Amino acid sequence: MGGGLAGRGEGFGGGRAQAGPEPEPEPRSRPKMEAPGPAPQPRRFTWEEIAQRSARGPPPQERWLVIDRKVYDISRFHRRHPGGSRVISHYAGQDATDPFIAFHPDKALVRKYMSPLLIGELAPDQPSFEPSKNKKLVEDFRELRATVEKMGLLKPNRTFFMLHLCHILLLDVAAWLTIWYFGSSTVPFLISAVLLGTVQAQAGWLQHDFGHLSVFSESRWNHLVHKFVIGHLKGAPASWWNHLHFQHHAKPNCFRKDPDVNMHPLFFALGKTLSVELGVQKKKFMPYNHQHKYFFIIGPPALVPLYFQWYIFYFVVQRKQWVDLAWMLTFYIRFFLTYLPLLGVKGILGLHLLVRFIESNWFVWITQMNHIPMHIDYDKNVDWFSTQLQATCNVHQSLFNDWFSGHLNFQIEHHLFPTMPRHNYWKVAPLVKSLCAKHGIEYHCKPLLTAFADIVHSLKDSGELWLDAYLHK
Helix, strand or coil: CHHHHHHHHHCCCCCCCCCCCCCCCCCCCCCCCCCCCCCCCCCEECHHHHHCCECCCCCCCCEEEEECCEEEECCCHHHHCCCCHHHHHCCCCCECHHHHHHHCCCHHHHHHHHHHHEEEEECCCCCCCCCCCCHHHHHHHHHHHHHHHHCCCCCCCHHHHHHHHHHHHHHHHHHHHHHHHHCCCHHHHHHHHHHHHHHHHHHHHHHHHHHCCCCCCCHHHHHHHHHHHHHHHCCCCHHHHHHHHHHHHHCCCECCCCHHHCCCCCCCCCCHHHHHHHHHCCCCCCCHHHHHHHHHHHCCCCHHHHHHHHHHHHHHHHCCCHHHHHHHHHHHHHHHHHHHHHHHHHHHHHHHHHHHHHHHHHHHHHHHHCCCCCCCECCCCCCHHHHHHCCCCEECCCHHHHHHCCCHHHHHHHHHCCCCCHHHHHHHHHHHHHHHHHHCCCCCEECHHHHHHHHHHHHHHHHHHHHHHHHHC
8 A cells, every 4th residue: 555655646746846835725626516316217017027927937936926016026035934935925926915914914014124125116007906806896805904994903802812711721720620530430531531622622713813913913922822822732833833824814725825725636626626627637546526425534533633743743843943842842741741640651642632533523624614615726816805705604603603613603704804803703794795795796604514514515516526527528
């Protein structure tokens, strides 16, 4: 640096400075302030360009989506998305405004993290959502959403949820007291198993509330209590539930996007369109024309004890979810420490298996009664309201049905407003019915036993469609 400064000084006058008084330096003129130019215009895109960025086709598999006319590039971010990579990727190439609003209670916070992903916006001549969608229905639903927020229907009554948690804990204690006081003979053993099965089912509905951020205003509290309920009370990982369940809500009954219909085609042929397609392709992984019969064997009684029970451990280890694993282990440690002195090793293993059997039947019948009988197909990218209504149905309201199903008898309202606390579903139901009537959309609601029977009937129908296509097309 020294040499450079010396050379710069010498070259100033064409040589060495002469002796004598130095001339007064001329006042330095201030730089003229230039008028600021026009702000750079954001990039403008058409829906055709956006639809091409759906992560399909040869690399590079770009992922773009639109929220409130803003275009975001999630090609790299999707792997870091807190809700999971797949759930956000299911909307690549599409408008995601309504699911974004539905899933994120604190939208201002989320938008801060989205700003680095912003790459442009829709061109002025482009509609706010895909031209294939029902413009009036989209606008009416967004107006309904605004009405719901003004009515305060997204605000929870925490007393309701705390009382629900207390009744679960009381049933858990009653199950242990039954064997401790009456002994381990057959009747007390079965009563305790039924009580513990009820605990597992009701804790399943409660963790569902916390998982959907429906109880506390701050997400972190929902996440913390969610881990306690699903981990310590049920022995399952919150990360596994989040991974599967938000995909289901984003694209219900959409094959290859909703993991709840992944049983097609390995075990069942689901939906009219998919069943016929399977038959035309001459594919037969199972005797689907008998699936309404073997459903009673490999469905309700087997899902939890023979699949979920073991897969969840693989999931947390494979994905290194060590916090979830720790919560899960607290359930098993507590269960074995409290019942081992009363039942012994064989007795406690038998009790655990029986409890999982009861829980599995309860869980499958309730969760599938709202979806299996409904429309199942590939993603057609219809509007949010139509997506949820064609894939869900309700069951009549009663105190028993509300409790027995964890308010999932209001599956339509739950899917339209997934963060809404369940005790408000009945309040918004008339508004949803009115919107359905206005647009000629059927609002399916049925008795509980009819809903159960419809699972079997729909499996029988789709199995027959598969067989007819398999034999004759």
